[in-house]
Amino acid sequence: MTALVVRHQPWTSEPRRPPMSNEVDARPGLSLTSRYLTRDGHPVIPVSGEIHYSRVPRHRWVSRLRQMRSGGVTVISAYAFWLHHVPERGRPRFDGNRDVGAFLDACAAEGFDVVLRIGPWCHGETRNGGFPDWVQDSPVRHRTDDPAYLALVSEWFSQLAAQVAGRSLAGLQLENELYDQPGHLLTLKRLARAAGLSAPLWTATAWGGAELPAEEVFPLYGGYGDGFWVDADAPWDPTFREHYFFSHVWDDPGIGADLRRSNPARPARSPSPLFPPATCELGGGMATAYHRRPRPSALDVAAIAHGKIGNGSAWQGYYMYAGGTNPPGTQESHASGYPNDMTPLGYDFHAPIGEAGLLSGSHALLRQQHAFLAAFGPALAEMPSSLPDLRPSGVEDVRTLRYALRSNGDSGFLFISWHQPHVPLPDYAEAQFAVRLDDRSVVLPASPMTIPAGTLARWPLGWDAGGVRLDWVTASALTVLPGARTTLVCVESAGIPVSYSVGGVVHEVEASTVPVRVSADADLLVLPASVADAVWVDVDRRRLFLSADELTWDPDGVVTARTSSAYPEVRVYAAGGFVEVPMRRAAPSLGAVADGRATLVRRAGGAVPVAYGKFDGRQSAPSAAVFEELAAVFSLSLPRLPDDLDGFIRISWAGDVAQLRVDGRTVTDRFWDGSDWVVSLRDAGYAPGSSLTLHVLPLAAGSPVWLPEDARDRLLGSLGELLAVDAIELLGLASWPEA
Structure with missing residues (x-):
């Protein structure tokens, strides 16, 4: 047996202090170096989580923020969608869920820094990338320095700045996934400043070989282990697979590639020597498109985040961390020229905090990592990442163990990642590590051991006890x-x-x-x-x-x-x-779990087709008219809950597309991917006596949409088409504060 060797590799250059946050836009307590961020003079590794205030009911903002805090999130990241705020020119809306100022106040009261992603083009699966229709239809050259376009942007930035005025932001993201116009990013920064927006950190997405203006924006990266943006019949793409390996390559050519398919591939870029490697879009889950429906497991999500820490991450940023519900009529789709049809309302994203506000399994795995970063981040930030002598030969390699070291030469942490989806890994036998530090070698464990598939580990070395x-x-x-x-x-x-x-x-x-x-x-x-x-x-x-x-x-x-x-x-x-x-309980009622009942009140309108057409080579979702004609309708009956409980329904179902309606109004929707569907009754507007109906379109056995393996197996086992409502469960959650 040969030991698995990794050697500490010290920093290759002295730390630098970029003008950003130090000489320009300085804010007491927060600054940036080429290795890490500092808080009150001490190194920190922030954890940012994406939540969209305009997709979350206002009365849930504080509870969501507290769920993020309990998950170890320290920075809130949020898009300000132009489309959500100014659907009609001259009539901006900052009321209700759109009250960005009130949201920032809530974040400040809960102790969070905020990075506001101001666009003007954001995407986030919103129609036109977040441009209001009147902007999309304007005779301008969008996302350029066309003066006519910049006039529209200045108008938006001024409206947003008026709402943000007097509030402190940690960061502002300019644009999103803009690859070849560094000059335009500088123009947007100038316009934002002129409107009154400022922050110590100005960020931009750096993946896809993006050309960014040096010193003017902090490059941020991403990492998704699977995605809806590839074709339904595509294999597991190398750009997804690479994130399950330790590496010092931060660029990702896959994110957003479906929107630049007509452009030549851009060469990958290394992180700027002025800034540390940092992320804003580690996949906290994945959205579901009609043609392709990934369903990442908790371990899938955690493995990518864990790997980035081992790679040397100075900032862990997730998209999404909390799901939500689209304002009606604002989602991206084939109708708006987007290659992927998205659900009109539901934006659950399989996130650590789902659309309904319940936690998924990834919350537990990630909060362990984030507790680690909070406790050891000040030391870890000073530790460069070192890769082992023997590394995997490529993304097909399922035999070479994946591990890395972060160390200062005297102490550190050994990271092991032995998980990936789709292509199972075997247990790794006879593992023993030889860690070469500055003045000694550490061999661990004392005897070789087996590393089971599914292992994510961060073993401390040289801790002062x-x-x-x-x-x-x-x-x-x-x-x-x-x-x-x-x-x-x-x-x-x-x-x-x-x-x-x-x-x-x-x-x-x-x-x-x-x-x-x-x-x-x-x-x-x-x-x-x-x-x-x-x-x-x-x-x-x-x-x-x-x-x-x-x-x-x-x-x-x-x-x-x-x-x-x-x-x-x-x-x-x-x-x-x-x-x-x-x-203690302020009210006497206790939590409850009960079965509901689904009664078929209208059968499916006939045999469903295998497909409903294509756009840009990808399957289209059925139209609203087709859905109304062919969907089966179930009436849902629920036991009554005490008024002081927070009620949710968990729907176990199978089919193609489903909508939940309260008194005839569609409140959320889903493309089936084999997972249960959870809906908040309060947020859906349900009250005792309301009519609650579930509308389910069957899925043809020959459908070409991509499904997770278990869902595909169930579909193939159906007789012609799949339609089922397996169970309706009512959850009544009681809140118990500490006495």
């Missing part, structure tokens, strides 16, 4: 808890034995909720893999919780549990163990 050096731990670092005894908290990886070394002496550990003493002043707590999804970390106060229910906390740290059970079990770590947190 109360005056004693902890050489290494074969469990993922999570956080450090202060107190009379400092506690290093790690999480076990399923199937990997936990051991640690102090002074060259190896100790085996059983993962537990009780710590082991590693020195006179420090403990090591290795949580079992079985409780990993129940781990929550208040990163501001370094409080560690265990709860199977959803937890959030307000700016003062007061915890609230949301549950459908009789009583939430919330435990907090204190004095060497977990103790129960007393919770």
Whole structure:
């Protein structure tokens, strides 16, 4: 057996301080270097999450922000869609869900920095890329320095600036996916300044070989493991597959490629030497187009984010982090010339926080990474990324283990990523690592081990444990808890034995909720893999919780549990163990789970066709008229919930396209991809006595749309066409604040 060798590679140049945020647009407390961002003079690795205020009910803004905080998000990122705000020229709308000023106030009250993505062209699957129709139809050369176009942009920027006035922004993104007009980006920056918009960070998307004006914008990258923007019959594209490997290549030629298919491919670019490698669009999930319906798993999402940290990321930014619902008539589609038909209303994105406001599995996996960044980010930011001596030969390589090192030459973290979708990886046998640091080599573990498929690990090396050096731990670092005894908290990886070394002496550990003493002043707590999804970390106060229910906390740290059970079990770590947190209810009713009933009231209108036409080579969604003619209709009956509970329905169904209607009004919709569909009853406008109907269009067995493997298998097993409503579940969630 040969050890897996990785050698620490020090920085190749001295850190630089770009004019941005330092001499120009400086703001106390926030600045930028070529290696990392600083907060109050200390290195940090921010975590930004995308949420679109105009796609989320205003009364949910604070609860969404708190769900983002409990997920470890520290910066809010949001598009300001011109289309949502100014559908008619001269009549801007900043009311209700569109009140950007109120949203920024909510973010500030909750303690978040904000990056506002002002466009004018944003995309985000909005029609015309976010241009109002009257702008799209104007006789101007869009997205250029055409004076007639710039006059329209100046009008928009002035309207937006009036709403933002007096509020502090951490960043402003100019345009989106503009590849070959650095001069136009400078013009947009000038126009934004003239309107009164400013921030210490001016950003731009850098993927696709984008030419950006040096020093004037902070280049940000992305990474999606699958996407709707390739053809239905396309294999898993290398531009998706590459994100499951450790690499120092940050450019991605695949994102947005469907909108530049007529343009020649642009060469990939390296990050600017003035700025650190950073992201704004790590796939927090994926939108669903009609012709192609990816459904990333929680592990798919987490693996890409984990890999970017190992690659040297100085900023983890997700798109989307919280899903939402489109204002009617604003989505992108074939009708607007977009290559992909999107759902008119639903924009769930399979995000960590779904359209309805319930958490998906990725929230749990990502919040562990983000707790790690909060605790170790100041040290990690100073650590360059080093790749191993033997690396995979390409995206087809499923035999060479994927790992990387971030180190300062004396201590650091070993990252392992052994997961990818679509093409399963085997368990990797006989793994043992030799990490070459500046003055010594570290071999771990003591004996070779098997790395199971699905493993994501970040093992600490050379951690100071109360005056004693902890050489290494074969469990993922999570956080450090202060107190009379400092506690290093790690999480076990399923199937990997936990051991640690102090002074060259190896100790085996059983993962537990009780710590082991590693020195006179420090403990090591290795949580079992079985409780990993129940781990929550208040990163501001370094409080560690265990709860199977959803937890959030307000700016003062007061915890609230949301549950459908009789009583939430919330435990907090204190004095060497977990103790129960007393919770209380302001109202007497408890959470509830109940079955609803779906009654067929109108059969499908006839056999559905295999396809409904094409645009730009891709299948089109059925028209509204065809949907009305052919869809089956089910009446949904739900038990009544107490008024103080937050009600949701979970719909298990199969078919092609579905709409949920309240009193005849479509409130949201879905293209079927094999997953359950969750809808907030309150946000849908449902009340006792409302008519609730589910309209489902069958899917022809021969349909050429791309589906996840399990959904495709179900379709192929159907007799001619697929139509089913398998279950309707009612969830009533009660909120329990900390007593």
